[in-house]
Amino acid sequence: MSIFDGILKSIGGAPDDVTNLAKQVGLDPAMVEQAIAALGRTHQLDGDTVTLAAEKTGLSPDILQQIVGAIGGEGSLSNFATILDRDGDGNPLDDIMGMAKGLFGKS
Template identity: 35%
Template structure:
């Protein structure tokens, strides 16, 4: 997840999140590194499950606020976490998953789970907004297919999935995370957060 953490640093999102939570950027980066696998896993589930593939995910991102989500995180003042909670609700489907992800990240980093619970919606907004902005730049004149394809490239590039183009229509998303394929995204997402403790 180092690539995505550095992208969030470059956009200024990580600094903005750290400021809002009253922590230094190093602490925010540590928390982000622990939370991002689950967030990206949620986007993968959205694209790969009954979510209509990458074009469906592109539509979801647009409906949630698109690139404006990242702008909201970067704007001065408090970020409206409700929008981030909407993103989490869409990709996780349950507040229980969000709580579990925050708890697992707290165990692996030693950070306070309350802090991580506050960070989770802000991170989800930043990632969703970044993907929507990158997708919009590439696919603005190409319709939904262009945006969907770009989302696959963005997600694949963020996670180092260079050989993703041939992975069955999911683009970069297919090689993003190696989920166990048992049809239960909840334990996959919890497992992803848990695996961080063994690094």
């Protein structure tokens, strides 16, 4: 189970895992995970969340808007941003890398 699966399960009304969300929007689950991560990161930035995430991922804003809607709207993106940025430094990438190292038994 991915980190995103756990987050999705905690949000009422959202699909219960990335695979189901990927089926809903017609994308590969790995691409949906990238989209969710990009949406979580760009939600914290100035500007339109979907537009910024589209620039970072190359996905169309329409697809990203479907993902935002499926996970519970813009408000749910705050949950993703908070969960992904565990140390609160505004950069979730270092935290995601730390989680990935933990999954593979590296420190």
